[in-house]
Amino acid sequence: MGHFSYWQSKPVQHSTLGSNEESNGESSGEVAEKSNGIGNLNKTEKQIVTIIAENSNITQKDLAIQIGMSEGGVRKAMTKLKKAGIITREGSTKNGSWKVADSK
Numbered sequence: 001m002g003h004f005s006y007w008q009s010k011p012v013q014h015s016t017l018g019s020n021e022e023s024n025g026e027s028s029g030e031v032a033e034k035s036n037g038i039g040n041l042n043k044t045e046k047q048i049v050t051i052i053a054e055n056s057n058i059t060q061k062d063l064a065i066q067i068g069m070s071e072g073g074v075r076k077a078m079t080k081l082k083k084a085g086i087i088t089r090e091g092s093t094k095n096g097s098w099k100v101a102d103s104k
Contacts, residue, residue, distance in 0.1 A: 041086075044069065045077050049100055052087060056097040 041049070047067050051058060060078065064071045081087045088099045 040084075041081075042077075044073070045081055045086075048074065048077055048081065049086060052098040053100045056099065058098070 044067060048063060051063060051066060058066075060071055060074050063078075064074045067074065078087065082089070086101050088101065089096050090099055091097060
């Protein structure tokens with residue numbers, strides 16, 4: 001397969017054209033992040049994950065106060081994080097705690 005002159009101005013990564021096997025460390029890291037949803041987090045979601053990692057017993061109300069947004073906004077962001085498998089709730093609603101999934 002020869003390279004065409006218009007390709008020479010922008011190098012093409014072969015991993016983007018086919019399978020992700022044998023890609024370099026950066027690309028495979030990006031693929032891994034996207035597969036577990038971590039790479040797709042917005043600022044609020046990243047703040048929530050960081051705070052939960054520091055205090056697993058925090059309430060949505062306290063998260064809202066700490067981040068400076070509404071409880072509904074925090075609830076919506078946490079629902080997305082739960083669906084993506086990034087956070088989980090262990091135990092009861094009142095006495096349980098939040099867990100952040102391993103990103104490794």
